[in-house]
Amino acid sequence: MRTLALDGRTGASGDMLLGALLAAGADPAVLDPVEDALGIRYSITDTIRNGIGATAVDVLFDPEAMDHDHDDEHEHGHGSDGDGSGDRHAEGAGPHRSYREVVDLVESMGLAPDVESRAIEVFTILGEAEAAVHDESLESIHFHEVGADDAIADVVGAVALLSDLDPDRVVTTPLAVGGGETSMSHGSYPIPGPAVVEIAERADWSIRGGPVERELLTPTGAAILAGVAEGSETLPALRVDGSGYGAGDAEFPEHPNVLRAIVGESEELAREEISVLETNVDDVPPEVLGGLQETLADVGARDVSILPVTMKKSRPGHLVKVICRPEDAQRVARRLAEETGTLGVRANPGAHRWVASRRIETVTVEIDRVEYEVDVKVASDESNEVYDVSAEYDDAAAVAGETGRPIREIVRLAEAVWHDERM
Numbered sequence: 001m002r003t004l005a006l007d008g009r010t011g012a013s014g015d016m017l018l019g020a021l022l023a024a025g026a027d028p029a030v031l032d033p034v035e036d037a038l039g040i041r042y043s044i045t046d047t048i049r050n051g052i053g054a055t056a057v058d059v060l061f062d063p064e065a066m067d068h069d070h071d072d073e074h075e076h077g078h079g080s081d082g083d084g085s086g087d088r089h090a091e092g093a094g095p096h097r098s099y100r101e102v103v104d105l106v107e108s109m110g111l112a113p114d115v116e117s118r119a120i121e122v123f124t125i126l127g128e129a130e131a132a133v134h135d136e137s138l139e140s141i142h143f144h145e146v147g148a149d150d151a152i153a154d155v156v157g158a159v160a161l162l163s164d165l166d167p168d169r170v171v172t173t174p175l176a177v178g179g180g181e182t183s184m185s186h187g188s189y190p191i192p193g194p195a196v197v198e199i200a201e202r203a204d205w206s207i208r209g210g211p212v213e214r215e216l217l218t219p220t221g222a223a224i225l226a227g228v229a230e231g232s233e234t235l236p237a238l239r240v241d242g243s244g245y246g247a248g249d250a251e252f253p254e255h256p257n258v259l260r261a262i263v264g265e266s267e268e269l270a271r272e273e274i275s276v277l278e279t280n281v282d283d284v285p286p287e288v289l290g291g292l293q294e295t296l297a298d299v300g301a302r303d304v305s306i307l308p309v310t311m312k313k314s315r316p317g318h319l320v321k322v323i324c325r326p327e328d329a330q331r332v333a334r335r336l337a338e339e340t341g342t343l344g345v346r347a348n349p350g351a352h353r354w355v356a357s358r359r360i361e362t363v364t365v366e367i368d369r370v371e372y373e374v375d376v377k378v379a380s381d382e383s384n385e386v387y388d389v390s391a392e393y394d395d396a397a398a399v400a401g402e403t404g405r406p407i408r409e410i411v412r413l414a415e416a417v418w419h420d421e422r423m
Contacts, residue, residue, distance in 0.1 A: 023244020
C-alpha cells in the first residue's frame with residue numbers, strides 16, 4: 001500500500017505541507033490552475049533549517065513581490081494563516097470571505113473532481129471549527145485570515161499536490177502545537193488556539209505541546225490534515241521510495257522548523273472510512289451497466305459491483321453496489337441516479353474497510369521453451385505474511401493468446417512459479 005507518512009514533531013502549516021509534498025515528489029505543474037484562478041504565483045525555493053535542506057513555498061501576489069527571494073531576512077512566523085506569529089505574504093492577499101463564498105470560489109476553479117471535493121471538505125472543517133468557537137452557524141461564519149487568497153492557495157495547492165502523489169493512505173505522528181500565546185482578532189489566547197482545538201477534536205490524529213514557545217500547528221495546517229490523514233503514534237513500517245522536508249518560516253535555535261514527508265510501501269492493513277451506496281435496477285441496458293465502472297470512478301467511486309438479483313414479482317434485475325469515500329458519496333449517488341434512472345440510492349455511511357498491502361511482482365513462465373513475463377499481485381498482512389497470490393488476468397490472457405493454452409493454465413503456472421521462487 002502506497003503510504004504518505006508525515007512527521008509532525010514541529011507542527012504543520014499550509015506552506016510547510018506544500019513544501020513537504022513537493023520535496024517528496026509531487027509535480028509542481030499541478031499548481032498552475034490554482035495560480036491562474038487566484039492570480040497568484042507559488043515561489044518555490046530551496047532553503048536550510050538547522051542544517052537540514054528543505055523546500056520553502058511562498059505565495060506572491062504582485063509583480064514586485066515576485067522579484068523578492070523567499071529567503072530574504074524578514075521576521076516571519078511559523079505558518080501561513082496570519083495567526084499572530086507573522087504573515088509570510090504580501091499585503092492585499094485578498095478579502096475576508098464567508099464559508100459559502102470560499103466554496104463558490106473553489107468550485108469556480110475548474111479543478112479535478114477529487115481535488116475540488118477534498119478542498120471543500122477542508123474548508124468545511126475550518127468553517128465548522130470557527131462556527132463552534134464563535135457559536136455561529138456554518139453558513140453565517142466569515143473566514144478572516146483563512147478566507148484570504150493566500151490561505152486558499154495553501155489549501156487547494158496542498159490538496160492538488162496530494163492528489164498528484166496519489167497515496168492510498170496518509171498518516172501523521174502526533175502534531176506539536178507549540179506553547180505560549182497567539183494573537184487573535186479578539187485578543188491573545190493560550191496555544192493551541194480555539195480553532196485548532198476544535199479541528200483536533202474532529203481529527204483522527206493527536207496533538208502534543210512544545211517543543212518551543214510559538215504557535216506550531218496553524219488552523220490551515222490542522223484542517224488539511226484533519227481532512228486527509230489518520231493518526232499514528234509512530235511512523236508505520238515502510239519500504240521508503242522518497243522523502244523530503246517542507247520549511248516553516250521561523251527558525252528555532254534547537255529544533256529544525258521542518259515538516260518531514262516520507263513516501264513508501266506500507267506493510268500494514270489500513271483502516272479506511274467508506275460509504276457504501278446501493279440501488280436495485282431492472283430496466284437498465286447492459287451497455288450502461290457495463291460503463292458504470294468508468295463513469296462512477298470519474299466522480300470518486302473506489303469500487304463498483306453489479307450483481308444479478310430477483311426483484312419483486314420475480315422480475316430479474318441487478319444490485320449495483322458502490323464503495324466511495326464519505327465526502328464523495330453525494331456526488332457518486334447523483335451520477336449513479338443519472339446513469340441508471342433509479343429513483344433511490346441507499347447509503348450506509350460511517351463504515352470502514354481493512355485494506356491489505358498489495359504489490360506487483362513479475363514472474364517468468366516457460367512454455368514450449370519460450371519465456372513469457374506475467375505480473376502477479378501479492379497481498380500480505382501487517383506482519384508481511386503473504387496470504388494471496390493472483391496472476392494478472394490481462395497478462396495471462398496475452399500469453400494464452402500467443403501459446404494457444406487456456407487462460408486458467410497460464411494463471412496456475414504463473415502463481416506456481418511465484419511460490420516456487422519466493423516461498
